Amino acid sequence: MADNGTRAATILNRPIQLGELSLRNRIAMAPMTRQFSPGGVPDADVAAYYARRAAGGVGLIVTEGTYIGHESAGSSDRVPRFHGEDALAGWAAVADAVHAAGGRVFPQLWHVGMDRAAGTPPVAEAPPMGPSGIPLDDRPAGKTMTPTDLDEVIEAFATAAAAAQAAGFDGVELHGAHGYLIDQFLWEHTNRRTDSYGGDIAGRTRFAAEIVSACRAAVTPGFPISFRMSQWKMGAYQAKLAESPQELDAVLAPLARAGVDAFHCSTRRYWLPEFDGCDLNLAGWVKKLTGKPTITVGAVGLANEFLQSLQGDQTDATSIDGLLDRLEADEFDMVAVGRALLADPAWAAKTLAGRHDQVTPFEPSMLGRLH
Template identity: 60%
Template sequence: MSSAKSEASVEALFKPFKSKNLEVANRIVMAPMTRGFSPNGVPTEDVAAYYRRRAENGVGLIVTEGTLINHPAAGGNPNIPNFHGEAALQHWANVAKAVHEGGGKIIPQLWHIGLTRKIGDLPNPEALPIGPSGLNLTGEKITEPLTENEIADLISAFAQAAADAARIGFDGIELHGAHGYLIDQFFWDKTNKRTDRYGGDLASRTRFAVEIIEACRKAVGPDFPIVLRFSQWKAGQYEAKLAETPEQLSSFLAPLVDAGVDVFHCSTRRYWEPEFAGSELNLAGWTKQLTGKPTITVGSIGLDNEFRSSTGDSAHPASLAGVLERLENGEFDFVAVGRALLADYEWAAKVRDGRSDELRNYDTALLSALN
């Protein structure tokens, strides 16, 4: 690749984005990454500074780490931040203010971990894990299936979190519908064996997410962005698939579009891998083509090694040529950067300014602090 082409490609990352209800200074998104530095579910001043540093250094849109909706079994660690309760919301308001002062936009990722929670997990050891059919990701029955009344309460909790996000100054929300957590457990046939309206074929299994999206839209109005993160893979089950073909993916996406999703955040571990045979398009590329909606790609961007949930994960800076070519070609609209931004809060500024030789390596040791 010539230097002129390389320079033009980098410029593509820094073009403004504007749609009906979302305006962002550039195409760089900070991917959501669980940090666990919020004692008793309340984010600290260090959390605000952590996100602000990224905004000040050129990240256009920050998606926070997963934040827990108001349900006793939403999480499994007392240091994961809540997105409910006066103390947590006040501190999240401070985070949003800090990011805005740094020149960025920010949306919270709203999260319920479902049956990835273990029985007895803190902070509410008495609360049993929940899921559509009471089955964990290996198909083992852990608890009873959710009742429709319980499902209605969960939908209300997501909607309340969305309303609170709008009220305290966030720029949108992201619903975590990926990686085998609660919403994704409804999507996946191995964890959703329901025979009511929340089960059935792939399109029917979107019903829980559809009702969450509709409730959130009612809570925030027409102009507040709703992002949905989804994935084919599940935690520890990287070969899992919701959709085996573009036609199946289309049937999955259509009800979600109709419900009110503005942007799809398409989670893959390696952005360069084709999603289906016969096309070079990745998941974000197919999703944009099938829906016409803006999409976010993600997966090992800027690093030479893909994400692994095991220990010993380390990686070095890598060329952006491939992802930039796809961005220039309009395959997707945003590029989400995870571990590279965790390692180096100046990542976006260094890329913008041609200082790639200064980029820092990633190592799991970085997870021990908010840098």
């Protein structure tokens, strides 16, 4: 039987195809907001930050969420944007740096919707808006989006996707998870609309599918589109888009038809089953239902002590044996690593070389000094 290092190299080091894009291995960097881009412009430090992870063996970098060109898209002037000549020039430099280090990179395109606090930058006068103006928490209600608002946001996503390809990126990811705008349409709690963009699952999925379709039309046919999705929301960890595989299929099918090439399935613990009676996690179910490649994510590589400090979790996620078992069984196709890669840019290279015992563990104190 192969030792853990050989096994990790064999399973994780396999190439994979997303659309017309070939990736060198099965490891992705998960998107993580840092707010290190004053004025919304990624600088040379941002390019170096991503290039270090690519040089450290990561096959696919998914950038932190980056705001599309819509006034209500964001809630910070330190989060990067994906519009404007200055920001796009910065992003082109990021793509060049990642490519020079041997990696591939997608920007994650983002609209926060009702998560925006009124009066915050980058456009202080822009109202928070969503499908029904209903936030996830107890903040005041915002604007219910009009048909014109819907069209403008769809166009902004498509424009950003085209800009990504023009800037040399290898694909795009649409942020449809965690209770932000696209997810607010998908979730019945925040989508109370009575028009064709609300109601049953088919109606609630229409906005997301139209965004995917518009992005697909804005880029070349083989340019990959990833869709990040989750059941849970920020501050609503037990939320569900779908209570059963049948309901999940109803959400996924329109997105797959519209042109999604891969689904990035966000869970808080990748090893937990999504539905009773089956061990498949969310990424496993999504692959089973759509036939599309899936990326799993959720506490990969985090030490037992850190997980316990969060939720009293007794599982040691530093070990990747269970992850390798699932990848070997083709439950899902790739794994996205977040905080473990923040702590150690060489996490991928060390893991692939069987030096997982040399990985620098993540500690919360690292968050303010990530490079």
